[in-house]
Amino acid sequence: MKSYYTIKDVAKKAGVSIATVSRVFNDSPFVNEETRKRISKIANELNYTPNLLARGLMLKKTDTLGVILPDLYGDFFSEVIKGIDEIARKKGYHILVASTHSHKSEIESILKVMRSGRVDGLIIMSPHIDSNSIRNFLPDNMPAVLLNCFGDYSTLTSITIDNFNGAKMMIRHLIKHGHKNIAIIKGVEGNYDAEERLRGYRKALKESSITESPRYLLNGEFTEESGYMAMKKISSIRPRPTAVFASNDSMAIGAIRAAHELGIKIPVDIAIAGFDDVPISKYIKPSLSSVHVPIFDLGRFAANKLIEKIEKGDKMKHEKMVLNTTLMVRESCGCL
């Protein structure tokens, strides 16, 4: 007994040519109803399904989307994937995922694999500035959608989150409630989201003629731990800031933990705000004011756009899409 059957086996058993079997599996109208039934029955018995590699080789179509992300873990990425998956499955595509850890060499090797006939198109998120070179590694016939990347790639479709305005709104909000000494815990250096959020912070300060103080600029790595460390430092800055804007929620949560340990009351002593609006932010105490990011949509839009590009051909004009962010005011900023 063979461990798997091919179109030939089915054809032989049904006493027809492989062409006819192929027709059956491709819903060709030109096949006799009885023949069709007989072939279907035999295929079923043999548990036969067409080999997708062979089919892909012929058709130059794999019904697969390549998804390249910096990491696969955490609320953010997993929600992006879920969004992509939802659309993909709905439209009959599968997804091949890979994480780069923002390493240039990883990106290149992944791209090499992905472009070698295995996927019909690519969704790439590479917020790190070094990974800019991605473009050069993309065969220019390969449909692609870029997520949260630097640069204005007029040649590529890209979708970004409105980091800049999100941060600006949040800082404006803090200023409106009387804060003047506002510290920021920055994100990873050279990261698109981090830079844009910083830019928003600066813009809001400038608007209100508040001079930016370098002492209020803390480094962070987008991790809980780095937020914790930053808050420890902040506690000894004089004059002590009355508000802290963490460039993402993980860091905000770390900052809150540090504050707890230091006996600093939030939001009474210091107001804290984050960015991303991860699910947890509602549940921590105090609940975290944050900037909501439509992550799920990001994934869905990306998948939709990509599939559109794949199916309409690349003559589709390239576009840049920006997703709105919204303010989520909760307890930690002290305005409730």
Place this chain on the structure above:
Amino acid sequence: MKSYYTIKDVAKKAGVSIATVSRVFNDSPFVNEETRKRISKIANELNYTPNLLARGLMLKKTDTLGVILPDLYGDFFSEVIKGIDEIARKKGYHILVASTHSHKSEIESILKVMRSGRVDGLIIMSPHIDSNSIRNFLPDNMPAVLLNCFGDYSTLTSITIDNFNGAKMMIRHLIKHGHKNIAIIKGVEGNYDAEERLRGYRKALKESSITESPRYLLNGEFTEESGYMAMKKISSIRPRPTAVFASNDSMAIGAIRAAHELGIKIPVDIAIAGFDDVPISKYIKPSLSSVHVPIFDLGRFAANKLIEKIEKGDKMKHEKMVLNTTLMVRESCGCL
């Protein structure tokens, strides 16, 4: 200009046969150093990489692991994926993911795709009892590792988390601290993890000769919302339980939210414990006592086992592996 090049293009340009080009890309020792260099150079210029579909078709090897999960979202699944990805990349494999939403039809169609030459092996997590039939859909030559599934598949390798003992330990712990009226918020009906945790709960009660009360058995869906609802019900049960064991952390967090709203103090009025030890549990107030589950290891072990099976052939004996869970005592159970 062609949009992509094949082995033929390279061969022609280098003035050799495709066999030689192939040899170069497969590191065959039998190729003249100069020829090799010339071919490499030309391949580079053309930005040529071997088509992996064609190669896979010949070799019957795709260097890809299929990963089938109930869902792609959330701390749990994303950490499983990350674990798998870490090992896979290390050993030169890629991963094709799909989510089933525990729908039988989805599982079947996914399996059909996965087995059609696209993956070398499968990691399947299907804790729902209906999806039991998976076995029948697996070509028996396809290496596979089952995660947290029902049944004792002596024919398949499986890895599970020790849900039973985890729950038992937690309940024992509560009993030791004086609780006798312990409610449980159950997980999804027919779900492997849910059933096992319930079994652990019962075992611990029986051990201490505490009679199980049906009123203390609340239904839940593993969601935050269902935990919230359950707690609302619990608050009006008389005699009111002094402790609540939620079958996962999401529900425990929902329960805590409900308690807050109802003015029930945790852990003073009611102790609460969860399961999974998701990252958030450390950060909520009160911090959540939970049962730690080595999720990341689950993914890594699964990937390692699968790759081993793929490479050693399926003569490898099938095994059942159980990963230990450990008690994480924090504030919410009131023992600190």
Place this chain on the structure above:
DNA sequence: TTGTAAGCGTTATCAG
């Protein structure tokens, strides 16, 4: 050390 040619499992083009 290299080339020739068969074959992997499909689909597509033509005849019939």
Place this chain on the structure above:
DNA sequence: CTGATAACGCTTACAA
């Protein structure tokens, strides 16, 4: 309606 047969892009005996 059906069957040969040539692709698809690659690896691998076997021959030279």
